[in-house]
Amino acid sequence: xxxxxxxxxxxxxxxxxxxxITLFSNIQEISLKEExxxxxxxxxxxxxxxxxxxxxxxxxxxxxxVWAAKVLYHSAQLYLIRENTANNLEKLIPKFKGIRDxxxxxxxxxxxxxxxxIITALHSVDPEDTLITMLEDILTEFHYSGIGxxxxxxxxxxxxxxxEKTYRKLYLERIVEKRDYKLAEIPFxxxxxxxxxxxxxxxxxxxxKIITEENQ
Numbered sequence: 001x002x003x004x005x006x007x008x009x010x011x012x013x014x015x016x017x018x019x020x021i022t023l024f025s026n027i028q029e030i031s032l033k034e035e036x037x038x039x040x041x042x043x044x045x046x047x048x049x050x051x052x053x054x055x056x057x058x059x060x061x062x063x064x065x066v067w068a069a070k071v072l073y074h075s076a077q078l079y080l081i082r083e084n085t086a087n088n089l090e091k092l093i094p095k096f097k098g099i100r101d102x103x104x105x106x107x108x109x110x111x112x113x114x115x116x117x118i119i120t121a122l123h124s125v126d127p128e129d130t131l132i133t134m135l136e137d138i139l140t141e142f143h144y145s146g147i148g149x150x151x152x153x154x155x156x157x158x159x160x161x162x163x164e165k166t167y168r169k170l171y172l173e174r175i176v177e178k179r180d181y182k183l184a185e186i187p188f189x190x191x192x193x194x195x196x197x198x199x200x201x202x203x204x205x206x207x208x209k210i211i212t213e214e215n216q
Contacts, residue, residue, distance in 0.1 A: 006034050006037075007022075007024045007028055007073075007077075008028070008030045008034050008038070008069075008070070008073050009034055009037060009038060009041070010022065011072075011073050011076060011077075012038065012041075012069050012072065012073065012111065013041075015072070015076075015111075015114050016045065016110070016111075019114075021076050023076065023077060023079065023080045023081075024077060024081075025081070026081060027074065027077045027078070027081055027092070030070060030073075035066050038065070038066050038069055039062040039063075039065065039066055042060060042062065042065035042066065042069070042107065042110050043060045043062055043065075045110055046059075046060035046065070046106070046107060046110060047060070049106075049110075053166055053169065053170055054166075055166045057166075058102060058103050058106060058166065059103055060103070060107050061098070061103045061104040061107040061108075062107070063098060064096070064098050064103075064104040064107045064108050065107040065108065065110055065111070067094070067096060067098070067108070068107070068108035068109075068110065068111040068112045068142075069110075069111040070094075071093055071094075071111070071112070071115070071135075071138060072111040072112065072114055072115060072118070074092040074093055075093060075115065075118050075119075075122075075131065075135055076118055078092065078093075078122075078131055079118065079121055079122055079125070089130065089131060089134065090134075093131065093134050093135065093138075095137075095138075096108075096138065096141060096142075100141065100142075102164050102166070102167045105142060105144050105167070106144075106167075106170075108142050108145065109142070109144055109145045112138070112139065112142050112145035112146075113145045115135060115138070115139055115145060115146070116139065116145075116146055116148065116149035118135070119132055119135050119136065119139070119149070120149075122135075136151065139151055140152065140153065143156070144167075144170070144171055144174065147171070147174045147175055147178050147180050147183060148174075148178030148179075148180050150182065153183075158186060158188040158189060159188060162188075162189075162192070168192070172189070172192055172193055172196060175189065175193070176193070176204060176205060179205070181208070184205075184208055185208075185209060185211055186211075187211050190208075190209075190210065190211040191211070193205075193208070194210055
C-alpha cells in the first residue's frame with residue numbers, strides 16, 4: 001500500500017510500516033471508498049500475520065478491522081484537534097457492535113496494538129480527558145491489544161478466554177514480549193507460561209516469579 005493522499009489511509013499505513021504518525025489540521029470524513037481500500041489492505045496484512053501463527057481456520061474480519069482503524073485514526077487526530085469535538089466523541093470513537101471472537105480480536109489488533117501509546121500521550125496532556133476512558137474501555141474489551149498497558153481485567157475468565165490454542169499461544173507470546181508482569185503473575189496465566197518455558201525459564205524470563213498457592 002503506497003501513499004494515497006488520504007489522511008485516514010496514510011495514517012494507518014505509516015503507523016503499521018514505520019510506527020510513526022502524521023497529525024493533520026482537521027478531522028476529515030472517511031469515505032466509503034477509503035473504507036473499502038482499508039478492508040483490502042487489512043485483509044492482506046492479516047494474511048501476512050496469519051502465516052506467522054500458522055492457522056488456516058482464522059480469517060480477517062474486514063468490518064472489525066476498519067472499525068478499529070477508524071478508532072485509531074480518530075484518537076490520534078484528537079490528540080491535536082479538540083475544537084468542537086466534545087459532543088462528537090461517540091461518533092468518532094464508536095463502541096464495538098460486532099461479535100467478539102478470535103478473528104475479530106486479531107483483526108482489530110492490526111490497529112489497536114498502537115492504541116496504548118496514543119492513550120499514554122493523551123494522558124500526558126490531560127489525565128482527566130474523557131477520551132482516555134473511552135479508549136481504555138475499548139482496550140479492556142480487546143485486551144490482547146492492550147498487553148503491556150495497565151488495564152482492569154479482574155472480570156476476565158481466563159480459562160474461557162484462552163481456551164483456543166492459537167490465540168492462547170499469541171497471547172502468551174505477547175505477554176513475554178511486553179514483559180507484562182501483572183498478567184504474567186495471574187495464577188492461570190503464570191502456570192501456562194511456566195509450562196511453555198519448561199526447564200529454560202531463566203533463558204526466557206529470569207525475573208518472572210513462579211506463582212504457587214503459597215505465594216498467591
